[in-house]
Amino acid sequence: MTEPVPHTPFRPVDPDQFHGYPMPRSVPDGLRLELSRAKLLDGKDAEFGEWMHMLNDRYDECLEELPAERAVFEATFQHTEADGSVWIYHLSLMGEGGSGLDTSNPVGAEHDAYARRTKERGWEELTPKFMLTPSHIRLMMERWGRTGAV
Numbered sequence: 001m002t003e004p005v006p007h008t009p010f011r012p013v014d015p016d017q018f019h020g021y022p023m024p025r026s027v028p029d030g031l032r033l034e035l036s037r038a039k040l041l042d043g044k045d046a047e048f049g050e051w052m053h054m055l056n057d058r059y060d061e062c063l064e065e066l067p068a069e070r071a072v073f074e075a076t077f078q079h080t081e082a083d084g085s086v087w088i089y090h091l092s093l094m095g096e097g098g099s100g101l102d103t104s105n106p107v108g109a110e111h112d113a114y115a116r117r118t119k120e121r122g123w124e125e126l127t128p129k130f131m132l133t134p135s136h137i138r139l140m141m142e143r144w145g146r147t148g149a150v
Helices: 045-057 059-069 106-118 135-147
Strands: 031-039 071-080 086-095 124-126
Touching: 031 135, 045 059, 045 071, 045 086, 045 106, 059 071, 059 106, 071 135, 086 135
Parallel strands: none
Antiparallel strands: 031 086, 031 124, 071 086
């Protein structure tokens, strides 16, 4: 007999109450390292694929938004839990003075619209513990996080 697979709950943080975790010493001052996850809505796997395809196709437009966001890097992953639920993980390193997603520009608006259609509202936030970066890259990341420029 097969054991039932436990359900993986989704517990997003309240954005009005959660202002980020303290950064470990290995994260440079002025930067925020974040790993967030959200559950895809049931049956939205294909539309999530379209969303990621759109971002890849419009990569140059996405790059244009990085200076205002103070985004040093961003990466998105997909994972299927043992219970069959599909999750997305978003890893980012951002300057604390960044603007966040700008929905007044076309790629930001489409990005936001896909998020609203394909994933549960909100994010669970994982606690950052350590970041390792070669010093020459670290200096560039610190500058970009402060200014949005090289």
